[in-house]
Amino acid sequence: MKDKKKKAVSVIARSIYVIALLVIWECVARSGILGPRSSLIFPSLEQIGEAFIKNFVKGYAGTSLWIYIANSMKLLLTGLFIGVVLAFILSGLSMVSYVFFKIYDLTVSVFDLLPGIALLPVVIIIFGVREEVIVFLVVHAVLWPMSRNMLDGFNATPRIYVEAGKNMGLKGAGLIFGVYLPAAASYIVSGLKSGWARAWRGLISAEMIFGIASSPGIGLFINQMRTNMNNAEMYATLLVIIIIGVIVQYGILRPIEINTVRKWGMTK
């Protein structure tokens, strides 16, 4: 019962918050305080709504936003998959070999600081002008924060668990899957969440700078809208980015969290 009340409060509070933000947006758009060209630079919700539909129905130069979203999602999921798998493998290996841990820890610390976009010229020379460049940048965005979380999680595993595992005859991969991964589950879920957010942002930024017209992504669409001063369409596209982000956050990551670490009583 208490949980139900909490849930109701949470829904009401969030709804009021979102409605308040929309009301403020609309008031600013309609008040004209941004000057005579307010509707061009700060379009009303109605304009954004119309642009939202237009993006999907008409698109840009005959290409619907669906195509852009499909291309982006394909690259994002590929990069995300590679990044997560690599993070598992490399962080796992770090627990098996001390020397590897020291080297990988240094690598993570160095590369986590580098913005993917700054690497673009080098990446183009290595991979060429292909979709793989974007995939690489997504992997770069996911791998290091995810690995950092996993390494921290592994290191926070109580020594007694590790010793118990060893006494039960676990070693190598068995120790990682039997002890380290379950013990670090909350860190891994947190790493997944931050990795997903970084990957999503990294993808959009990369596409805004490096746009392949034959497989156009959402970032290129935003850039095209900016270049043509189609600000309502640009805001509508930002809305699409938010909607996809929220769907993944609450539709995929949250259930994973609820069915694992929360169910096991590892987090609140």
Add this chain to the structure above:
Amino acid sequence: MKKNLLKTIITFGTALSLCACTGNTGAGTTDVPAAQSGSSSPAEINIAYQYGLAYAPLIVCKEKGLIEEAYKAATGSEVTVTWTQMSSGADINTGIAAGSLDVGFMGVAPAISGVAKNVGYRIFTNLSGQEHGMMTSSADINSIADLAGSNEQIALVNIGSIQHIILGKALADNGYDAHLLDANIVAMKHPDGMAALESGNVSCHLTSSPYIFKEHENTALHEIKEVNAAWPVENSFIVGVASTDLHDSQPELYKALCSGISSSIDFLNSNFDEVAAMTSEYDGNTPEAELEYLKKGVYTVDTKEIFTLATFMSENGFIETSFSSYSDLVFDNVKGN
């Protein structure tokens, strides 16, 4: 439960009032330029420009204070000129529409798009014409006809940029659809495009001065001539736009702006050596190379072929608005076509 709800309401009340305060502050800030535009306040003008030697006259204008000088000569008063370097015409368009910029310098294509979108400005001067061209590393590509229908990738700075429009015009001039090669485009900045071409990662690079000159020096590359012919160096490349508010409500300042730009172009045309020494530092070239590149440009206040370009853009779906005459694009004082 009641306590919780009350807490929630209080939290939102506080958040909303904070937002409202921020909103008021914003309103106050946007009011400032309006107040300053009154004749009693000191004159102020905000100018945005971009990177590269196509903007060289502006470095002269800035360094020598030519707008300030012209304004003082006309009115006896001081003017504060604020120069901001921005990285795209789209950002300058937003700045002018929002009222935070009075003047901007950009490629002629985004300027035409801005006038079409009713951003609130018109072209008040031409600044420079520069050489454009498309270079390729592929021995099989020697003309636009060789590219038509192929999958060869073409690097250029952005979709909707003047380079994109020039590609469309080169196609149309040779009997093809202006958008035939749109799917072949890879949008990337000039230096990245040059690196991609020279490392063999794209087949073609459509670029402008000085990158086109640097690529000319590479014997492994050759030029597809139709692109240069579609928009020769004499045609307008970079133009200046001024807000209609500045033009209508501060005529003395507008005149000083036009005069300052005109004087800087005159100075450049008669002192290439001095200007090259001045701008080479900004552009990262040696003074010798800068001088060579500068001399290859055409610097004049008169526009050339911008109405032709606007008509082409409109007829081929690059913009949704059509213009009935040259005067729809420019202020009355501008000469050219």
